[in-house]
Amino acid sequence: MATDTENARVGxxxxxxxxxxxxFEYLSLGxxxxxxxxxAVLLIYVTIDAFDLAGASPLWLLTYFLTLVVPxxxxxLYSARDxxxxxxxxxxxxxxxxxxxxxxxxxxxxxxxxxRLNWQLTYLFVVIIPLTGYLxxxxxxxxxxxxxxxxxxxxxxxxxxxxxxxxxxLVFDERLWFLAYTLGIVPALLAxxxxxxxxxxxxxxxxLPISILGVLLAVFVREALRTYPTxxxxxxxxxxxxxxxxxxxxxxARGSRTAALAAGGVPLALAAAVxxxxxxxxxxxxxxxxxxxxxxxxxxxxxxLQRVVDVGEGVTGLALPVLLVAGALAxxxxxxxxxxxxxxxxxxxxxxxxxxxxxxxxxxxxxxxVGSVIIIAMxxxxxxxxxxxxxxxxxxxxxxTGLVGALxxxxxxxxxxxxxxxxxxxxxxxxxxFANLLGLGFGTAVTVSLTLSLLILPITIISAQEAxxxxxxxxxxxxxxxxxxxxxxxxxxxxxxxxPGILTGTILALGRAIGxxxxxxxxxxxxxxxxxxxxxxxxxxxxxxxxxxxxxFPQAEFRYGVVAAGVITLLIILIGxxxxxxxxxxxxxxxx
Amino acid sequence: MSNTETEREAESDAADSLxxxxxxxxxxxxxxxxxxxxxxxxxxxxxxxxxxAIDDVSMEIPEKRVTALIGPSGCGKxxxxxxxxxxNDMIDVCRVEGDVEFGGKNVYDDDVDxxxxxxxxxMVFQKPNPFPKSIRDNVAYGLKIQGYxxxxxxxxxxxxxxxxxxxxxxxxxxxxxxxLSGGQQQRLCIARAIAxxxxxxxxxxxxxxxxxxxxxxxxxxxxxxAEQYTVIIVTHNMQQAARIxxxxxxFLTGGRLVEYDDTTxxxxxxxxQRVEDYITxxxx
Numbered sequence: 001m002a003t004d005t006e007n008a009r010v011g012x013x014x015x016x017x018x019x020x021x022x023x024f025e026y027l028s029l030g031x032x033x034x035x036x037x038x039x040a041v042l043l044i045y046v047t048i049d050a051f052d053l054a055g056a057s058p059l060w061l062l063t064y065f066l067t068l069v070v071p072x073x074x075x076x077l078y079s080a081r082d083x084x085x086x087x088x089x090x091x092x093x094x095x096x097x098x099x100x101x102x103x104x105x106x107x108x109x110x111x112x113x114x115x116r117l118n119w120q121l122t123y124l125f126v127v128i129i130p131l132t133g134y135l136x137x138x139x140x141x142x143x144x145x146x147x148x149x150x151x152x153x154x155x156x157x158x159x160x161x162x163x164x165x166x167x168x169x170l171v172f173d174e175r176l177w178f179l180a181y182t183l184g185i186v187p188a189l190l191a192x193x194x195x196x197x198x199x200x201x202x203x204x205x206x207x208l209p210i211s212i213l214g215v216l217l218a219v220f221v222r223e224a225l226r227t228y229p230t231x232x233x234x235x236x237x238x239x240x241x242x243x244x245x246x247x248x249x250x251x252x253a254r255g256s257r258t259a260a261l262a263a264g265g266v267p268l269a270l271a272a273a274v275x276x277x278x279x280x281x282x283x284x285x286x287x288x289x290x291x292x293x294x295x296x297x298x299x300x301x302x303x304x305l306q307r308v309v310d311v312g313e314g315v316t317g318l319a320l321p322v323l324l325v326a327g328a329l330a331x332x333x334x335x336x337x338x339x340x341x342x343x344x345x346x347x348x349x350x351x352x353x354x355x356x357x358x359x360x361x362x363x364x365x366x367x368x369x370v371g372s373v374i375i376i377a378m379x380x381x382x383x384x385x386x387x388x389x390x391x392x393x394x395x396x397x398x399x400x401t402g403l404v405g406a407l408x409x410x411x412x413x414x415x416x417x418x419x420x421x422x423x424x425x426x427x428x429x430x431x432x433x434f435a436n437l438l439g440l441g442f443g444t445a446v447t448v449s450l451t452l453s454l455l456i457l458p459i460t461i462i463s464a465q466e467a468x469x470x471x472x473x474x475x476x477x478x479x480x481x482x483x484x485x486x487x488x489x490x491x492x493x494x495x496x497x498x499x500p501g502i503l504t505g506t507i508l509a510l511g512r513a514i515g516x517x518x519x520x521x522x523x524x525x526x527x528x529x530x531x532x533x534x535x536x537x538x539x540x541x542x543x544x545x546x547x548x549x550x551x552x553f554p555q556a557e558f559r560y561g562v563v564a565a566g567v568i569t570l571l572i573i574l575i576g577x578x579x580x581x582x583x584x585x586x587x588x589x590x591x592x
Numbered sequence: 593m594s595n596t597e598t599e600r601e602a603e604s605d606a607a608d609s610l611x612x613x614x615x616x617x618x619x620x621x622x623x624x625x626x627x628x629x630x631x632x633x634x635x636x637x638x639x640x641x642x643x644x645a646i647d648d649v650s651m652e653i654p655e656k657r658v659t660a661l662i663g664p665s666g667c668g669k670x671x672x673x674x675x676x677x678x679x680n681d682m683i684d685v686c687r688v689e690g691d692v693e694f695g696g697k698n699v700y701d702d703d704v705d706x707x708x709x710x711x712x713x714x715m716v717f718q719k720p721n722p723f724p725k726s727i728r729d730n731v732a733y734g735l736k737i738q739g740y741x742x743x744x745x746x747x748x749x750x751x752x753x754x755x756x757x758x759x760x761x762x763x764x765x766x767x768x769x770x771x772l773s774g775g776q777q778q779r780l781c782i783a784r785a786i787a788x789x790x791x792x793x794x795x796x797x798x799x800x801x802x803x804x805x806x807x808x809x810x811x812x813x814x815x816x817x818a819e820q821y822t823v824i825i826v827t828h829n830m831q832q833a834a835r836i837x838x839x840x841x842x843f844l845t846g847g848r849l850v851e852y853d854d855t856t857x858x859x860x861x862x863x864x865q866r867v868e869d870y871i872t873x874x875x876x
Binding site for chain 2: 201399400401402472474475477478479480481482483484485488492493496497
């Protein structure tokens with residue numbers, strides 16, 4: 001403080017010392033950069049190992065750089081339409097090349113060889129990837145860029161969701177779903193639509209009981225009925241048709257009837273063709289899963305196309321998927337023609353579709369991926385429902401004072417403490433409660449899902465409570481004053497407003513659940529299974545378990561290559577899941 | 593109908609000629625008194641814990657008139673307002689004694705459902721609080737929660753016209769209510785309150801968060817609303833009370849109702865010296 005006062009006498013108005021503030025600022029910056037830097041180095045090495053980039057020839061990198069990366073960056077710059085940005089980007093790319101090459105050579109000569117890294121790869125990770133990220137961000141602000149990324153996002157997201165659906169049907173009985181859909185959901189929807197159209201509130205109210213009755217009926221009919229349509233037909237009728245109908249309705253609301261028919265009908269027809277005749281036509285793809293993927297990808301993409309063409313702005317952005325595919329094909333063609341050596345990537349089709357193996361090159365993650373996807377779906381559902389219900393009860397229904405208030409506070413403290421309980425303890429709980437006492441089996445999907453749900457429940461509850469608490473009281477009072485019951489206020493005002501926040505908390509919690517291993521070990525999940533689970537009660541594994549098992553293998557190929565590929569797959573699935581949830585949340589935020 | 597209007601005009605003309613002070617009052621064509629009572633309180637006492645917020649207030653509020661509640665901060669006028677639709681029930685420490693009669697019934701009787709009561713009494717708050725929904729959904733909110741199955745669009749249009757907002761928003765019913773300006777938001781809240789066709793509209797300082805132009809629009813609107821609804825308004829703005837209300841109740845510290853009379857009388861010739869001091873700004 002003494003220095004501050006002394007400094008104050010300097011100059012006409014005096015001067016106030018900011019030294020401490022500046023020191024603090026840079027220390028904070030250093031702290032955050034340190035963490036990010038360490039993680040980045042790790043991820044770079046994992047990526048290099050997983051794709052065997054260390055073995056990639058510089059020519060191979062150059063080829064794909066020219067056919068794929070440069071056109072993509074060009075697209076981003078075209079979309080941004082900013083000369084200054086273009087100049088800066090070129091300067092960074094060129095200057096970065098010289099700087100990285102120079103610095104890398106210097107390090108190599110002065111300090112020594114850097115393991116599994118050369119200046120080309122360093123340039124890729126240090127300059128090109130951050131630059132691409134920045135240009136994607138800038139390009140997305142321009143209309144063609146946002147259109148292009150929107151379309152690519154729908155294509156990739158649709159494929160992922162379609163695949164996730166098909167994985168879920170490995171363990172959930174699609175015939176039961178077919179019956180429940182036909183007997184419960186369709187009649188209920190029809191009743192609802194009829195009631196809406198004719199202003200008959202009785203039909204609208206009847207929709208819910210009809211659906212419940214239908215689903216119950218389906219359970220009984222499932223036992224009695226012997227013949228069923230093929231899986232392809234079931235997917236077509238229960239998933240592809242409603243998705244196409246929803247897409248068509250969405251387009252119809254904005255555009256013409258013909259456009260709606262095209263947006264819903266063309267992808268549906270395509271999906272049906274792929275599903276029914278794809279394999280017969282010798283395309284190599286086909287069957288129910290292909291149908292699902294085409295339907296889930298095609299309908300939203302077609303609806304999006306229609307909207308973009310309707311608005312008529314940034315239509316050029318629609319060329320982005322073509323650009324990317326053409327770039328990849330051109331790269332492959334060049335590599336093939338000139339016989340450029342290709343890196344032997346550990347992340348490959350085999351890795352994603354085959355079972356684990358003793359041989360590193362044949363090892364696959366498929367059963368563990370299926371196990372993880374199933375667990376995630378069940379944990380997401382369970383913890384979301386339980387978490388929202390608990391937090392709504394605690395925030396909206398319990399009193400603040402008196403005995404009830406004291407009990408609520410006690411409950412509150414307990415939940416906060418539960419969030420800090422180590423996951424092994426939850427594993428023990430799962431073992432005792434679900435596996436032993438309830439007899440759900442050791443290491444089955446049900447046991448693991450329930451255990452992981454319990455594990456993340458406190459986090460879900462606390463974040464959901466926070467979200468509900470942040471809904472302004474003005475809105476609640478406004479709704480109450482209109483004569484809304486507490487349930488109506490909660491349902492119509494509080495939950496829609498709190499939904500994005502609740503979703504954020506659930507996403508974070510789910511990220512934790514997908515990576516957990518300790519509770520899985522405790523409840524007896526297998527480290528390695530050789531076939532995908534066929535029911536909720538069959539033995540199964542999860543990605544972190546499998547990765548952990550591989551890390552203990554004696555062969556270096558496993559410890560470096562296969563583990564890295566597993567980590568990358570896990571991260572990609574995690575990022576994909578979070579990305580979908582974040583998009584959903586942003587949409588909810590914009591909608592409100 | 594036309595007969596009563598002529599009568600009213602005649603009476604109001606007579607009242608105008610009596611006004612000699614510079615405070616303009618009663619710029620409407622309604623008589624100050626009405627035959628029927630919409631809301632009446634008897635020996636109303638309200639406590640927040642040990643603190644008394646309302647002290648033994650008995651008053652009768654006429655139907656289809658504007659009644660203003662004025663007084664210094666913390667004098668209990670908002671508390672009084674919230675007693676009428678039992679919004680005080682939401683506050684845990686709040687205790688109400690005495691009767692509030694509405695529709696010939698004490699609203700604090702055990703067999704009165706506060707939720708059903710609030711459907712008959714609309715409320716507008718100090719800060720505009722439209723829901724983060726579309727304009728249409730905001731106005732239709734009361735109808736929807738009451739399970740109204742008639743033509744909602746028609747009622748929405750009527751309510752927006754009633755709140756003098758229709759011409760400004762008719763092309764953008766599906767855009768968010770939060771995109772409107774502050775004054776428009778407050779009129780949206782009024783539309784929301786009247787869409788469900790209440791008998792009484794309570795307003796808790798509805799213009800205090802608005803600029804003068806928006807506030808004057810709301811004032812004009814309140815004047816129109818009194819054709820159909822009983823309006824009870826809390827305000828800090830003395831001129832506003834004088835301009836728009838037919839009856840004025842003056843609360844002073846401690847939650848005591850000091851004087852309650854026709855607005856003209858309160859502003860020109862109050863019985864109590866304290867009221868005159870308050871109105872002329874000598875204290876408060």
